[in-house]
Amino acid sequence: MNYEIVLWLLIFIPAISGLVCVAAPSPKLALGMMCAGVFSMALLALSAIGAVLLQGEILFAASNWLFMDALSAYNLFVMIVVFCLSSIYACIYFQQELLHNNLTIKQIRQFTSLWCGALASMTIVLISNNLGIMWVGIEATTLITAFLICVHVSRESLEAMWKYILICSVGVAFAFMGTLLAAASAKGVGLGSHNALLWTTLRTNAASLNPVLIKAAFIFLLVGYGTKAGLAPMHSWLPDAHSQAPAPVSAIFSGFMLNAALYCIMRYIPIVEIATGHSGWGLNFLVGFGIFSIIIAAAFIVFQKDVKRLLAYHSIEHLGIIALGFGLGGLGTFAALFHTFNHSLCKTLSFFAAGRLGQIFGSHDMEKMSGSLPVSRVWGIGILCSLLALIGIAPFALFMSEFQLIKTTVDTHAWLVLSLFLVGTGIVFVGALGHAIPLAWGTNQKSYTPVRTTFFEAFLVFVPLAVLLILGLWMPKALFTALTSAANIIGTTGGTTSLAGVLQ
Amino acid sequence: MDSPMEIMMILLVLSDFALLGLSRLRTCISIVSFQGMLLGLLALVSQWGSLTLRLVMIAAASFIIKGFVFPILLRRGIREAGTQQEMEPFVGYIMSIIAGLVMLGVSLWLGNKLPLFALGSGTYLIIPAALTTLFTGLFLIIARKNALNQCLGYIIMENGIYTFGIFSVVEIPLLVELGILLDVFVAVFVMGIAIYHINREFDHLDSDRLNVLKG
Numbered sequence: 055m056n057y058e059i060v061l062w063l064l065i066f067i068p069a070i071s072g073l074v075c076v077a078a079p080s081p082k083l084a085l086g087m088m089c090a091g092v093f094s095m096a097l098l099a100l101s102a103i104g105a106v107l108l109q110g111e112i113l114f115a116a117s118n119w120l121f122m123d124a125l126s127a128y129n130l131f132v133m134i135v136v137f138c139l140s141s142i143y144a145c146i147y148f149q150q151e152l153l154h155n156n157l158t159i160k161q162i163r164q165f166t167s168l169w170c171g172a173l174a175s176m177t178i179v180l181i182s183n184n185l186g187i188m189w190v191g192i193e194a195t196t197l198i199t200a201f202l203i204c205v206h207v208s209r210e211s212l213e214a215m216w217k218y219i220l221i222c223s224v225g226v227a228f229a230f231m232g233t234l235l236a237a238a239s240a241k242g243v244g245l246g247s248h249n250a251l252l253w254t255t256l257r258t259n260a261a262s263l264n265p266v267l268i269k270a271a272f273i274f275l276l277v278g279y280g281t282k283a284g285l286a287p288m289h290s291w292l293p294d295a296h297s298q299a300p301a302p303v304s305a306i307f308s309g310f311m312l313n314a315a316l317y318c319i320m321r322y323i324p325i326v327e328i329a330t331g332h333s334g335w336g337l338n339f340l341v342g343f344g345i346f347s348i349i350i351a352a353a354f355i356v357f358q359k360d361v362k363r364l365l366a367y368h369s370i371e372h373l374g375i376i377a378l379g380f381g382l383g384g385l386g387t388f389a390a391l392f393h394t395f396n397h398s399l400c401k402t403l404s405f406f407a408a409g410r411l412g413q414i415f416g417s418h419d420m421e422k423m424s425g426s427l428p429v430s431r432v433w434g435i436g437i438l439c440s441l442l443a444l445i446g447i448a449p450f451a452l453f454m455s456e457f458q459l460i461k462t463t464v465d466t467h468a469w470l471v472l473s474l475f476l477v478g479t480g481i482v483f484v485g486a487l488g489h490a491i492p493l494a495w496g497t498n499q500k501s502y503t504p505v506r507t508t509f510f511e512a513f514l515v516f517v518p519l520a521v522l523l524i525l526g527l528w529m530p531k532a533l534f535t536a537l538t539s540a541a542n543i544i545g546t547t548g549g550t551t552s553l554a555g556v557l558q
Numbered sequence: 559m560d561s562p563m564e565i566m567m568i569l570l571v572l573s574d575f576a577l578l579g580l581s582r583l584r585t586c587i588s589i590v591s592f593q594g595m596l597l598g599l600l601a602l603v604s605q606w607g608s609l610t611l612r613l614v615m616i617a618a619a620s621f622i623i624k625g626f627v628f629p630i631l632l633r634r635g636i637r638e639a640g641t642q643q644e645m646e647p648f649v650g651y652i653m654s655i656i657a658g659l660v661m662l663g664v665s666l667w668l669g670n671k672l673p674l675f676a677l678g679s680g681t682y683l684i685i686p687a688a689l690t691t692l693f694t695g696l697f698l699i700i701a702r703k704n705a706l707n708q709c710l711g712y713i714i715m716e717n718g719i720y721t722f723g724i725f726s727v728v729e730i731p732l733l734v735e736l737g738i739l740l741d742v743f744v745a746v747f748v749m750g751i752a753i754y755h756i757n758r759e760f761d762h763l764d765s766d767r768l769n770v771l772k773g
């Protein structure tokens with residue numbers, strides 16, 4: 055199989071289906087074309103991911119400007135899982151809105167084409183070897199997804215959209231400054247115009263980069279991409295955007311867009327670590343941002359009234375946990391990558407449930423939604439179990455990855471980090487449990503007749519839950535090798551030799 | 559004052575101060591347009607001896623987009639919204655200028671700290687001027703309430719980064735450079751559409767009154 059063409063197609067299939075969706079004659083056809091685009095891209099991506107993760111190849115295309123190694127393949131896998139599930143869900147969700155005449159053909163065209171566009175730009179972020187193009191991809195996701203927030207134009211959604219564009223654009227502009235500084239730090243190495251911004255060349259020459267400039271670059275990059283990833287204190291756009299966007303959009307925001315921004319930071323970690331002589335200078339910042347995000351999110355989770363805002367603060371908490379894992383290094387990197395998948399799957403499910411229950415109850419206010427279990431068995435179980443998984447209840451996979459993280463802090467004697475982590479997650483545990491129990495079993499002031507659910511809805515709830523449960527008890531060998539090789543790329547132990555071989 | 563670069567850098571910093579001190583939106587847009595044209599020329603002047611097709615294209619693209627397209631878009635925004643000036647910004651105009659002086663001081667200090675490379679005479683001002691422009695943009699986004707002013711702030715910030723980019727890294731490939739320019743262009747365009755919707759829905763452009771979502 056010619057993987058050079060496959061890498062190109064991964065970008066072009068969603069981009070073209072996005073263009074086609076603009077001209078869709080009916081809502082059903084628009085949704086169908088969107089699903090066709092997403093699923094055909096996913097199938098192709100799986101073949102490439104298989105080649106990288108199972109056979110250990112590194113794919114290159116477009117004279118090394120596009121590439122896929124274990125780290126990008128793993129993240130791409132998480133992305134297509136999130137996008138495929140969310141696309142099925144979008145069909146169910148918008149079917150309901152169409153039934154109630156809440157949606158025009160114009161809005162559905164706009165949604166489907168932007169949805170595919172968002173997929174294309176996130177793919178660019180993941181498979182580009184050029185750090186400049188990676189930045190272009192991140193900025194493009196901001197611009198494309200901005201209109202997804204206000205599919206339904208209202209005062210609240212406009213407010214959320216304005217905050218989102220302004221804060222994220224400014225943040226990402228900082229990341230651009232960081233990218234320039236990183237390129238400037240390589241000036242002494244004597245790379246040509248074609249190679250100056252390639253991750254592979256920077257990684258191979260990381261030891262000879264100017265340490266002062268790369269440090270300055272990393273601060274800009276961390277603040278810039280951190281804004282997009284929703285790390286506190288740059289998170290202020292996140293709860294607004296997540297709560298105002300339609301549920302499928304919140305699901306991809308939380309399930310993957312934040313991870314895409316964090317992925318950019320992951321790429322710079324090994325470069326900075328090597329350039330600063332493995333001093334752990336950059337990692338300390340990640341630990342700091344991670345812990346701060348967990349604490350801030352914990353403080354806000356306790357007082358939430360809106361279920362989608364609650365889930366948004368959970369995203370801040372979990373992105374903080376992932377950043378903390380990268381900051382700790384070693385087993386922590388492995389745990390953080392594992393947590394990425396667990397969190398994305400679980401958060402996608404919880405936004406699905408919150409969105410459908412919101413449609414049934416006509417509100418996202420948790421008080422008005424209480425007693426959801428008798429009203430909709432399937433979605434009630436969905437929201438309850440996903441909230442339980444998010445706060446780290448034992449057999450679910452999120453517990454396992456958090457447990458590995460705790461083990462890392464004990465191994466590295468990071469007692470202060472451990473205690474702050476336990477305090478933060480402890481508050482989240484109690485606070486979110488206090489929301490989850492009335493949400494499932496509480497008594498509602500109004501009485502609702504139980505809602506029937508289709509097979510697809512049950513599928514969307516029980517398959518992710520089953521996967522989370524299985525991964526919590528048993529890790530397949532393929533996943534273990536994939537995680538290890540991806541973690542090695544960040545942990546500076548892997549990558550160099552194999553890449554040097556390819557480039558010569 | 560022997561090199562044209564020095565003069566251009568001084569003009570850049572002076573235009574930053576004008577933006578900090580002026581309240582009429584129309585004048586601010588003209589100044590941002592002037593900055594855009596200045597930066598387009600700057601890319602050419604900086605490499606006068608060794609002009610390449612790549613440089614000419616980038617310079618022309620940024621000259622046209624920043625000098626003409628953005629101002630047209632923004633002036634249309636003013637016409638639609640009917641706002642002429644910002645009445646009560648968070649930080650007053652005199653205080654803004656004083657803040658500008660502080661930012662210039664910090665930029666000069668930072669410019670000395672960063673081990674970037676001198677590119678001939680008159681270049682010691684480049685990094686401070688770029689950083690001052692960056693900070694000015696950021697300051698305007700924070701200190702002004704009007705959504706149009708915040709959009710201007712974003713463009714100014716981008717101008718600062720662009721200036722920095724021309725001198726610190728000459729070897730950015732054309733494709734990347736054009737991608738970046740396209741992104742900035744679309745960003746301003748998207749902000750323009752958002753401003754249009756906000757104006758239609760709320761009848762004002764005060765971003766501090768967009769305060770329903772909390773906590």
